[in-house]
Amino acid sequence: MDRGIKNQLAERLTKLLGLDHGGVSSGAGPGWALEEVGYAANSPTTAGLYRIRFTSGWNSLFVKVLSTYERWPMVHLLAEDFRAVALGTDLWRYEADVYLDGLSGSLPVGLRLPQVYCVEELDRDHLVMVVEDVETAPAPWDRERYGHAAELLGRLNARLTRNDALPASAVRTPGWLTRSMFSGFVERFALPPLLDPATWTHPLLAESDLRQDLADLADRVPALLDDLARRPQLMSHGDACPQNLLVPADQPDGFVAIDWTASGLVAAGDDLGQLLIGRAHSGELGVAELAELRELVIGRYHAGLVCEGRADIDEDDVRAGLDGSLIARNAFLSVPLDKLPEPLTDELAAMVAQRLQLTRYLVGLGAASLTA
Structure with a gap:
């Protein structure tokens, strides 16, 4: 984010908070200071993440600055159909619209949004959100927590659909969102280097036989996308x-749902894919544990659907949605190609080995799903 927008942000926050500002820095100042928070550079509408630190009173608040797709340097690389939606709608402010609406009546007990203190435009291309900096509990993600999260996601998905509660910019065409994610990102950016034989000459990949299996799976994804739709x-x-x-310290048996990605209608069970893959990608969840949790979350998610009157959706549908999400969104993105240019270390070798094992599992899941 450029310095001009940072200054506008500081001025706007000064007016909002009514306190003297210590500056956009990591140092202390009178009243409060704004600290930058690192984030993944592949988020096209995130222009900056910050934490407000106070010298007295509240401990902190969280600040997120969103920007239009027009400001993203790589917007021209988006697939044509998605680029038209991104540039022609308010999709860029999707998360802010979720927070402003509050999803009243659609959040089951045990799941909430962060408290919102401010959503304001900085200019026509930027807006700022000031929200609760959630204090999290040091709670383990054990089987019960995964199961509880899955059940709440089932109830959430059913309620959002019944109430048509997502922002106007949410996708409401069956199959379009998952297909766009695959064709607009995976096919254009991930598959070419992943399937390049030269990639697999790297010392950490040379003994793997995954490349051809990934190519075979990629050829079958269109049929998978048709089935999901x-x-x-x-x-x-x-x-x-x-x-x-997030597991809040003041309610460790519940969750605070953040980072609402531009979404909409997807196959039932789709949200379970990211529930399972998140800690697998971070190296905190092994493949054997992921495989065991898969059946658990399918059953608990389905129980959530039944609680909300959607017994018409059976467990086979949920399983297909979960597996389809993992295959289309993650099977081709789990080999850490961005890490391969780094110097060879034991840590890098262990991480690549873990990701290859994860990819092998996802490829096997894809083969089984497409054969069934």
Whole structure:
């Protein structure tokens, strides 16, 4: 984010908070200071993340600055159909619209949004959100927590759909969102280097036989996408990984749902894919544990659907939605190609080995799903 927008942000926050500002820095100042928070550079509408630190009173608040797709340097690389939506709608402010609406009546007990203190435009291309900096409990993601999260996601998906509660910019065409994610990102950016034989000459990949299996799976994804579009459709969170389902210290048996990714109608069970893959990608969840949790979350998610009157959706539909999400969104993105240029270390070798094992599992899941 450029310095001009940072200054506008500081001025706007000064007026909002009514306190003297210590500056956009990591140092202390009178009243409060704004600290930058690192984030993944592949988020096209995130222009900055910050934490407000106070010298007295509240401990902190969280600040997120969103920008239009027009400001993203790589917007020209988006697939034509998605680029038209991104540039022609308010999709860029999707998360802010979720927070402003509050999803009243659609959030089941045990799941809430962060408290919102401010959503304001900085200019025509930027807006700022000031929200609760959720204090999290040091709670483990054990079987019960995964199961509870899955059940709440089932109830959430059913309620969002019944109430048509997502922002106007949410996708409401069955199959379009998952297909766009695959064709607009995976096919254009991930598959070419992943399937390049030269990639697999790297010392950490040379002994793997995954390349051809990934190529075979990629050829079969269009049939998978067709099947997902025919399955029962529900509105989703979009990125319901454990990292975005915070466990609050004041309610450790519940969750605070953050980072609402531009979403809409997807096959029932889609949100479970990110619930499972999040800690697998971070190296905290092994493949054997992921495989065991898969059946658990399918059953608990289905129980959530039944609680909300959606017994018409069966467990086979949920399983197809979960597996389809993992295959289309993650099977081709789990080999850490961005890490391969780094110097060879034991840590890098262990991480690549873990990701290859994860990819092998996802490829096997894809083969089984497409054969069934």
